[in-house]
Amino acid sequence: MDMDMQPELCKVDDALGILVGKWKPIILLILLQEGTKRFSDLKRRVPGITQKMLTKQLRELEEEDIITRNVYAQVPPKVEYSISEYGESLEPILVAMHEWGTAHTLHKTKKGQL
Amino acid sequence: MDMDMQPELCKVDDALGILVGKWKPIILLILLQEGTKRFSDLKRRVPGITQKMLTKQLRELEEEDIITRNVYAQVPPKVEYSISEYGESLEPILVAMHEWGTAHTLHKTKKGQL
DNA sequence: ACAGTTAGTATCATTATGTATACTATACCA
DNA sequence: TGGTATAGTATACATAATGATACTAACTGT
Numbered sequence: 409m410d411m412d413m414q415p416e417l418c419k420v421d422d423a424l425g426i427l428v429g430k431w432k433p434i435i436l437l438i439l440l441q442e443g444t445k446r447f448s449d450l451k452r453r454v455p456g457i458t459q460k461m462l463t464k465q466l467r468e469l470e471e472e473d474i475i476t477r478n479v480y481a482q483v484p485p486k487v488e489y490s491i492s493e494y495g496e497s498l499e500p501i502l503v504a505m506h507e508w509g510t511a512h513t514l515h516k517t518k519k520g521q522l
Numbered sequence: 523m524d525m526d527m528q529p530e531l532c533k534v535d536d537a538l539g540i541l542v543g544k545w546k547p548i549i550l551l552i553l554l555q556e557g558t559k560r561f562s563d564l565k566r567r568v569p570g571i572t573q574k575m576l577t578k579q580l581r582e583l584e585e586e587d588i589i590t591r592n593v594y595a596q597v598p599p600k601v602e603y604s605i606s607e608y609g610e611s612l613e614p615i616l617v618a619m620h621e622w623g624t625a626h627t628l629h630k631t632k633k634g635q636l
Numbered sequence: 637a638c639a640g641t642t643a644g645t646a647t648c649a650t651t652a653t654g655t656a657t658a659c660t661a662t663a664c665c666a
Numbered sequence: 667t668g669g670t671a672t673a674g675t676a677t678a679c680a681t682a683a684t685g686a687t688a689c690t691a692a693c694t695g696t
Binding site: 418419420421422423424426427428433434437473494497498500501502504505506507508509510511512513515519 | 532533534535536537538540541542547548551587608611612614615616618619620621622623624625626627629633
């Protein structure tokens with residue numbers, strides 16, 4: 409169909425590249441489901457994540473225009489993150505993954521019981 | 523909604539855990555779209571992958587019952603891989619990712635042109 | 637006798653990813 | 667005067683993922 413005969417494959421990797429990482433899907437789900445959050449709120453909602461990692465993930469998501477960063481000139485600092493309009497377009501993928509994950513849990517349970 | 527107030531997150535991670543890896547989605551798409559393939563066919567269809575990586579990815583997918591491995595008692599050896607019935611249930615996710623990836627390419631192009 | 641084929645394994649090197657810990661600025665509160 | 671809070675940065679380190687390369691068994695064809 410194309411020069412290297414697999415034009416579609418890289419597209420999937422694009423999506424994966426954005427969703428992947430130990431923390432990104434969790435961050436995205438929180439922002440999608442609960443709306444705008446401050447840095448410290450996110451840190452509380454994602455137990456176990458370090459500041460460095462949270463910062464890194466947020467920066468990467470911002471880079472891809474998936475989330476929006478809003479800094480308030482205050483002390484102590486206040487920074488809010490929210491899903492961008494574009495980022496909302498990821499929702500079907502997250503939903504598909506969530507549905508599959510739920511079914512997968514059952515599948516594993518069944519296997520375990522045999 | 524649940525004890526730790528984020529019951530959904532781990533489900534998404536389950537799907538992600540299976541799809542992630544530099545090569546898994548490509549392998550899965552090939553098997554989904556083109557059906558059963560031998561090891562060497564896959565190697566040819568996924569340029570750049572090493573035998574070690576291909577073997578590893580296939581083993582992991584097999585572990586999760588996503589693909590099926592069929593060994594023929596021949597010399598030189600012949601081993602065929604195909605998507606399992608269960609593995610086919612991943613298709614909606616792959617499709618959602620592919621669609622998003624396609625739109626994402628446009629999005630990036632637009633940005634680049636500004 | 638010797639090269640080519642297939643589906644791997646073994647070993648080592650290099651990156652990528654993640655963790656732990658300490659540190660900063662500045663305002664507010666006691 | 668000292669402690670608390672926020673949103674980070676800096677540094678060092680540990681672990682996991684990926685890559686490069688060489689090797690194997692056993693049969694076929696030359």
